[in-house]
Amino acid sequence: MARQWSYWTSNKLQILGDYVDRFNLASKSSTERIYLDLMAGQPENIERHTGELIDGSPRRVLAAEHGFTRHVFFELPENAAMLEESLRKDFPDKKFRVVPGDCNETIDGVLAELMPFNRAPTFAFIDQQAAEVDWTTIVKIAQFKSTLAKTKAELWLLVSPVFTLRGIRGTSSERFRERVTRFYGTTKWEIIQRALDANAITTNQYRDEMTNLIRFRLAEHLGYLHTHRIPMRMTNGTTIYDMVFATDHDAGDRIMRHLYKHAAEREPRMMAEARRYARMQKEEKSGQLSFFEPPAVPVPTVSGDVLWQPTPHWWPSSRPWWAEFSTSTSPRPGQVSERPTVAYHPTADRRARGPSPSASDRPTA
Numbered sequence: 001m002a003r004q005w006s007y008w009t010s011n012k013l014q015i016l017g018d019y020v021d022r023f024n025l026a027s028k029s030s031t032e033r034i035y036l037d038l039m040a041g042q043p044e045n046i047e048r049h050t051g052e053l054i055d056g057s058p059r060r061v062l063a064a065e066h067g068f069t070r071h072v073f074f075e076l077p078e079n080a081a082m083l084e085e086s087l088r089k090d091f092p093d094k095k096f097r098v099v100p101g102d103c104n105e106t107i108d109g110v111l112a113e114l115m116p117f118n119r120a121p122t123f124a125f126i127d128q129q130a131a132e133v134d135w136t137t138i139v140k141i142a143q144f145k146s147t148l149a150k151t152k153a154e155l156w157l158l159v160s161p162v163f164t165l166r167g168i169r170g171t172s173s174e175r176f177r178e179r180v181t182r183f184y185g186t187t188k189w190e191i192i193q194r195a196l197d198a199n200a201i202t203t204n205q206y207r208d209e210m211t212n213l214i215r216f217r218l219a220e221h222l223g224y225l226h227t228h229r230i231p232m233r234m235t236n237g238t239t240i241y242d243m244v245f246a247t248d249h250d251a252g253d254r255i256m257r258h259l260y261k262h263a264a265e266r267e268p269r270m271m272a273e274a275r276r277y278a279r280m281q282k283e284e285k286s287g288q289l290s291f292f293e294p295p296a297v298p299v300p301t302v303s304g305d306v307l308w309q310p311t312p313h314w315w316p317s318s319r320p321w322w323a324e325f326s327t328s329t330s331p332r333p334g335q336v337s338e339r340p341t342v343a344y345h346p347t348a349d350r351r352a353r354g355p356s357p358s359a360s361d362r363p364t365a
Helices: 007-026 057-062 077-090 103-117 135-142 161-168 173-184 189-197 203-220 250-286
Strands: 003-005 034-037 045-047 070-075 096-100 122-126 154-159 226-233 239-247
Touching: 007 045, 007 057, 007 122, 007 154, 007 226, 007 239, 007 250, 034 057, 034 103, 057 070, 057 077, 070 077, 070 103, 077 096, 096 103, 103 135, 122 135, 135 154, 135 173, 154 203, 161 173, 161 203, 161 239, 173 189, 173 203, 189 203, 203 226, 203 239, 226 250, 239 250
Parallel strands: 003 045, 034 070, 034 122, 070 096, 122 154
Antiparallel strands: 154 239, 226 239
């Protein structure tokens, strides 16, 4: 059965398709180019309001005009076989693998098999829902490429504090908290959670802080030169999740900035169309059918330069409330070291693989 998605998923996948094409065009001199999709999804997807088919990430990537040479699609066993059958039928000449199981458990074997190509340009799409992917998995992908390579694997990661908060306040809170700690690779996120619970920050600030924390760790712990976020908003304007991009490559940075601005331009029109279709469906359910579809609402075109601007990450501990809620807590299951996972690279030059800094200079979140 096809899974339903909303317009923000279509917008996200449009960014993916556009970026993949440009990524491979920019990397065409490389004989090998690797794509990792950590949660590839079902073979069939439809838009919730229009009923139109949506090509998921595997199809968009395999159909790209300028594509990768190797593709690995990770998916849970219940969907993996169907996904592979569908893709083999439609893309018989493409080189890809569908790996069933939890990507956190299967990533080691996949990266070991790809080790002969560890200088190849690599892009990882991490389309989780809340906190399914472990920080250790992200680290393994970031460290996959040879030290002779000029850049690390690029990461495009879904971060949803909305779904994270829902899980934390759900019936299996303690177990979910352990998952969140595994995702961030630190318990520092709990400081933000305590600040929210004490009403020291708003829910909007909570979303910003939780998204910033992963950007901070990608930049300051893994040494990524550029990180960006773009919010994906529901029809009421609430951000349902952010897409966080991490790269060492200046070209990748420029391309994604450009695509984020275009996505921001598309969003108001997509939101208006979603509201229109929702109104039509509501009238149909109530029996108040109209002879004519409600007209499309004209949406003023606003430049992406106005709607989206890159913003730097900040040090979480710079927040005025941070110290107040930084009371020590006993280690939780799944907690990992608070120290940087790899040698720390100064923000001014993360390309250099220098020695680790002194304890006083080391990142603390």
